[in-house]
Amino acid sequence: MDLNDLNIFQTVAAHGSVSKAAAELSYVQSNVTARIKLLEKELQTPLFYRHKRGMILNAEGKRLLQYTKSILSQFEEMKHAFQSTSTPSGVLEIGIVETVVALPSILHAYYSHYPDVELSLKAGVTEHLVQEVAEMRLDGAFVTGPVKHPLIEQFDVFQEKLVLVSQGDDFSVEDITTRPLLLYKKGCGYRERLETWLKMEGIIPKQIMEFGTFETIVGSVAAGIGMTVFPESSISGLRAQGHVHCHALPEPYNEVTTVFIRRKEAYVTSTLQSFIDEIIAQIQA
Incomplete structure (x- = not known):
C-alpha cells in the first residue's frame, strides 16, 4: 500500500x-480495478458494495x-511546508463563490506585488468549497459566512445586502x-438565506430551477423566466x-458576510500568508 493507492481509493469512493x-x-x-483489489487483499476485507451502476x-x-x-x-501539508520559500511563488489554489465583486481588485493588487505566484481559481458553492478547504484540496476560499466547521478558520472580508x-x-x-425561483444548487449560502x-x-x-453560473441565472431573470436572490x-x-429590478429582503435575512477561510492548524506558506495580508490590506484601505 502506498499513497497512490490511497488516492485511487479516495477517487473511486468519491465517484x-x-x-x-x-x-x-x-x-x-x-489499473484502477487492480489497485483496489490489491488494497482489499492487503487489508483482508472488501471495501465496496459492487453493483451494475457502480x-x-x-x-x-x-x-x-x-x-x-x-x-x-x-502529506499535502508536509509538501507545502517544504516547498515554501521566503519569496511567494508557485501555485495558490483559491475557491470563490461567483459573486465576490471585490475579488478583481484583490487579485490585481496581489499580482502587482507577487508576479511569481500563479493563482488558480475554482468557482463553487459555499458548502462544497468549505469541504475542499477542510480536505486541503484548496489553500483557501472566499465563501458566504459564517462557517461552522471544526477544521476551518475564517475572517470577515466584507458585508453586503441580499436582494430579490x-x-x-x-x-x-x-x-x-x-413564478419560478432561479437559484444555485444546494450548498449556496444565498439560497440558504x-x-x-x-x-x-x-x-x-x-x-425552484437550479443553475450553475451567475451569468445564466441573471440572464434568465432578465428574460423574465423567474426571480433570484443575489x-x-x-x-x-x-x-x-x-x-432587472431589486426588492428588499427583511432583516436579518438581507445581510450576508463574505469570509475568507483556510484550514486550521495547517502550515501557512509564505505564498498563502502574503495573499491573506493583501486581503487585509484591501479591507483596511
Whole structure:
C-alpha cells in the first residue's frame, strides 16, 4: 500500500465508479480495478458494495476513507511546508463563490506585488468549497459566512445586502408562489438565506430551477423566466441599465458576510500568508 493507492481509493469512493475515477486520474480502468483489489487483499476485507451502476463504500470502506483523508491531508501539508520559500511563488489554489465583486481588485493588487505566484481559481458553492478547504484540496476560499466547521478558520472580508431580483419593478411576496425561483444548487449560502426566510414565513415557491453560473441565472431573470436572490452589488450594472429590478429582503435575512477561510492548524506558506495580508490590506484601505 502506498499513497497512490490511497488516492485511487479516495477517487473511486468519491465517484462511485472505477471508470470515472480512471478518467479523472488519467489511468487505464484495469489499473484502477487492480489497485483496489490489491488494497482489499492487503487489508483482508472488501471495501465496496459492487453493483451494475457502480460501487458504494461498505462499513470498512467508510472507515478506511476517514484514515485516507487524514493521511493525504497531512502529506499535502508536509509538501507545502517544504516547498515554501521566503519569496511567494508557485501555485495558490483559491475557491470563490461567483459573486465576490471585490475579488478583481484583490487579485490585481496581489499580482502587482507577487508576479511569481500563479493563482488558480475554482468557482463553487459555499458548502462544497468549505469541504475542499477542510480536505486541503484548496489553500483557501472566499465563501458566504459564517462557517461552522471544526477544521476551518475564517475572517470577515466584507458585508453586503441580499436582494430579490426580478425583471419587473412591481413585486409582492405572493409572486414567489406563482413564478419560478432561479437559484444555485444546494450548498449556496444565498439560497440558504432565502429558503430560511421562506420557511419562516410559510411561503412555498411555485418551482425552484437550479443553475450553475451567475451569468445564466441573471440572464434568465432578465428574460423574465423567474426571480433570484443575489448580493445587491453584484447586479448593480444590470440594475442601472434597467434590465432587472431589486426588492428588499427583511432583516436579518438581507445581510450576508463574505469570509475568507483556510484550514486550521495547517502550515501557512509564505505564498498563502502574503495573499491573506493583501486581503487585509484591501479591507483596511
